[in-house]
Amino acid sequence: MRRLLAAALLSLAAWPALGQLSIEITGAGGQRIPVAIAPFAGEGALPVGTAGVAGMGITAILRADLERSGLFRALEVPPLVPPPTESSNVNYAEWKSRLADALVLGSVAVRADGRYEVRFRLYDVVKQAPIGGVAYTISRDQLRATAHRIADYVYEKLSGEKGVFSTKIAYVVKRGTRFELQVADADGANEQAMLVSYEPIISPAWSPSGKRIAYVSFQNKKPIVYVQDVEVPKQNVVANFKGSNSAPAWAPDGSRLAVALSRDGNSQIYLISPDGSNPRRLSNSGGIDTEPNFSPDGLWLYFTSDRGGSPQIYRMPAVGGEAQRITFEGSYNVSPRVSPDGKSLAYIMRNGGKFQAALLDLSTRQVQVLTDSELDESPSFAPNGRQILLATVINGRGVLSAVSSDGRVKQRLTLSAGDVREPAWGPLVQ
Amino acid sequence: MRFLCTVLVVSLLAACAAPQTTDGQPPAAVEDRGGKPGASGVQAKPITSVDLTGRPVAGALKDPNSILSKRSVFYEFDKYDVKDEYKPLIEAHATYLRENGATRMLIQGNTDERGSREYNIALGQRRSESVKRMLMLLGGREDQIEAVSLGEEKPRAAGTSEDAWTQNRRSDMLYPGEY
Numbered sequence: 229m230r231r232l233l234a235a236a237l238l239s240l241a242a243w244p245a246l247g248q249l250s251i252e253i254t255g256a257g258g259q260r261i262p263v264a265i266a267p268f269a270g271e272g273a274l275p276v277g278t279a280g281v282a283g284m285g286i287t288a289i290l291r292a293d294l295e296r297s298g299l300f301r302a303l304e305v306p307p308l309v310p311p312p313t314e315s316s317n318v319n320y321a322e323w324k325s326r327l328a329d330a331l332v333l334g335s336v337a338v339r340a341d342g343r344y345e346v347r348f349r350l351y352d353v354v355k356q357a358p359i360g361g362v363a364y365t366i367s368r369d370q371l372r373a374t375a376h377r378i379a380d381y382v383y384e385k386l387s388g389e390k391g392v393f394s395t396k397i398a399y400v401v402k403r404g405t406r407f408e409l410q411v412a413d414a415d416g417a418n419e420q421a422m423l424v425s426y427e428p429i430i431s432p433a434w435s436p437s438g439k440r441i442a443y444v445s446f447q448n449k450k451p452i453v454y455v456q457d458v459e460v461p462k463q464n465v466v467a468n469f470k471g472s473n474s475a476p477a478w479a480p481d482g483s484r485l486a487v488a489l490s491r492d493g494n495s496q497i498y499l500i501s502p503d504g505s506n507p508r509r510l511s512n513s514g515g516i517d518t519e520p521n522f523s524p525d526g527l528w529l530y531f532t533s534d535r536g537g538s539p540q541i542y543r544m545p546a547v548g549g550e551a552q553r554i555t556f557e558g559s560y561n562v563s564p565r566v567s568p569d570g571k572s573l574a575y576i577m578r579n580g581g582k583f584q585a586a587l588l589d590l591s592t593r594q595v596q597v598l599t600d601s602e603l604d605e606s607p608s609f610a611p612n613g614r615q616i617l618l619a620t621v622i623n624g625r626g627v628l629s630a631v632s633s634d635g636r637v638k639q640r641l642t643l644s645a646g647d648v649r650e651p652a653w654g655p656l657v658q
Numbered sequence: 659m660r661f662l663c664t665v666l667v668v669s670l671l672a673a674c675a676a677p678q679t680t681d682g683q684p685p686a687a688v689e690d691r692g693g694k695p696g697a698s699g700v701q702a703k704p705i706t707s708v709d710l711t712g713r714p715v716a717g718a719l720k721d722p723n724s725i726l727s728k729r730s731v732f733y734e735f736d737k738y739d740v741k742d743e744y745k746p747l748i749e750a751h752a753t754y755l756r757e758n759g760a761t762r763m764l765i766q767g768n769t770d771e772r773g774s775r776e777y778n779i780a781l782g783q784r785r786s787e788s789v790k791r792m793l794m795l796l797g798g799r800e801d802q803i804e805a806v807s808l809g810e811e812k813p814r815a816a817g818t819s820e821d822a823w824t825q826n827r828r829s830d831m832l833y834p835g836e837y
Contacts, residue, residue: 428811430775444779449764449837450806451779472783472807475776488780490807493787495780516780532777538736539777560736562774576774583773605774624818650775 260301264328269311269335293379298637314349396654403646442476486520530564574607738784752796770823782807
C-alpha cells in the first residue's frame with residue numbers, strides 16, 4: 229500500500245474553499261488513491277455548522293483535506309444504516325467492491341459535560357487489516373482542528389510523510405490603501421489579522437516554534453524589522469538601525485535571526501537576537517547581500533548577492549566566511565529557500581522577461597522550472613516539503629498559488645477582494 | 659592654529675544652525691565670544707536640534723524656478739549609478755545642506771515592481787546610498803543625511819507600463835516635513 233501511494237505521490241496539502249481564501253485546483257495529478265470516508269456516526273445529530281465554517285462537519289473537512297491534497301480521491305459514501313463506527317465489524321469485501329483502497333470509520337458524541345468525543349479508525353482494505361485509530365475528547369471549538377488532525381493521521385499512515393493540514397499560513401493582503409498581515413489555517417479558513425497598517429508590510433517569517441512571526445513594516449517611513457507573538461498584539465522592534473532593515477529569517481533553533489541591514493552602507497547580512505541585541509555583521513561584499521535563508525541544519529546561509537554583477541544565489545557558513553556561488557544559469561536568480569530536507573533550493577528566476585519559480589537539486593545541480601507564470605515571488609515550502617506556496621499575479625491581481633515540488637499539481641488561492649502576497653507557510657505543530 | 663580654525667568653523671556652523679524665518683533667510687547671526695566650557699583640548703561639536711515639528715518646507719526648496727524644488731533622480735533598470743544629467747541637481751542640494759547645517763535630509767530609494775521585493779529593497783538602498791555619497795562628497799554631512807529604501811512598495815506611478823516603471827526607478831531627496 230505504501231509503495232503504491234508513494235508511486236502516486238503528487239504531494240499537496242488541502243485547500244478547501246471554506247474561508248476568505250477560495251481555492252481552485254488548476255493542474256491535476258496522475259493516479260490518486262481511493263479512500264472511502266463513511267459519514268461519522270452521530271455527526272448528523274450535531275447542530276448545523278458545528279465545525280465552525282460553512283456548515284461543514286468533521287467528515288466533510290476530512291474529505292476536503294484529503295481530496296485537495298492531490299494524493300487521494302475521496303469516494304462518495306452514502307449514509308449507511310446503521311451508520312458504521314470505529315468499533316463496527318468491517319466487511320472488507322463490500323468496501324473493496326466500492327473500489328476503496330483505504331477506509332475511515334468514525335463517530336462523534338456529545339458527553340454529559342458538553343465536551344465532544346471523536347473517534348476514528350483507518351483500515352487497509354487491500355490487506356484487510358486495521359491500520360490504527362485515535363480517540364479525542366475536545367471542546368466544541370476544536371472540532372475543525374480535530375478534523376485536520378485526523379487528515380494528518382490518514383495522510384501520514386498512507387503516504388509515510390507528515391501531513392500539513394493542521395499547519396498555518398501567513399500572508400499580506402492589500403485592500404485599497406490598507407495592508408493586513410493575516411494568519412489563517414492551511415486551508416484558508418479562520419483568517420485573522422495580526423497587524424493592520426496604511427504602510428506596506430512585507431516578508432513575514434514564522435519562528436520555528438510557530439509562536440512568533442518576524443516581518444518588515446514601513447510604518448515609520450522606512451523598513452524596520454519587528455517580531456510579534458501570534459497571540460499578543462504587540463510589536464517588538466528587532467532591527468531599527470540607520471538605513472533599511474529587512475529580510476528576516478529565523479535560525480532553525482529560533483535563537484537568532486539573519487537580517488539584511490544597510491547601517492554600514494549597502495545592504496549586508498547580519499545575525500541578531502530576536503530581542504534586537506547583539507547584531508553581528510556576517511557578509512562583507514561591496515554590493516548587495518540580502519534575502520538570507522538558513523539551511524535546516526543551521527550550518528549554511530543561502531542569500532542573494534549582486535557581487536558577480538547580476539543578482540545570483542550564494543551560500544556561506546552561518547558563522548560567516550567565504551561565499552560560494554550556487555546559481556549560474558540566467559542573469560537574475562533571487563529569493564532562495566532551502567527545502568525542509570535540505571536537498572533542494574526553491575528560488576525565483578527571470579526567464580525571458582518572466583519571473584518563475586524554479587527548483588534546484590543541490591546534489592545534481594539540475595534546475596526545474598516549476599510554473600508558467602509571469603510574476604512569481606516569495607516561494608515558501610510546506611513543512612513536509614511536498615508543496616511550495618508562491619505569490620503571483622493573475623489579471624493584474626495578486627494571488628497565492630501552490631505548486632507541488634515536482635511541478636505537476638497547481639492550485640490557486642484568491643481573495644474575493646484585494647491583493648494577496650508574501651506567503652509564509654508555518655511549521656508543523658505538535 | 660588648527661584649533662583656532664576648528665573653533666571658527668564650529669561657530670560658523672552654529673550660526674548656520676540658527677532657525678530660519680519663513681522667507682528662507684537666516685536671521686542675522688549673533689557672534690558668541692564666550693567660548694564653551696571644557697572647550698580647551700576637546701573639539702567642540704555643534705549642537706543641532708532634533709526637529710520633529712515637520713514644518714512645511716519653504717523658500718527656495720518650494721520655488722518652482724529654483725533647481726532645489728526638484729528632488730528626484732531616475733535610473734535605468736537594475737542600475738543605481740547617478741546619470742550625469744542629475745549632477746547639477748545633487749550639487750545644488752549639497753550646497754543647500756552645507757549652508758543650512760541644521761537641516762536634515764531623507765533619501766528614499768525606489769524601484770519598479772519587477773523582481774523580488776527584498777532584492778528591490780536592497781537595490782533601492784543602493785540608489786539612495788549613491789545619492790548620499792555624492793551629496794557628502796560635495797559638502798553634506800553624514801549626520802545630516804539618512805539613505806533608506808522603499809523598494810517597490812510605494813510606487814509613484816501605478817500600472818505595469820514601461821512609463822510607470824521609469825517613474826518608479828527613483829531616489830527622492832526629502833526635507834523635514836516632506837516625508
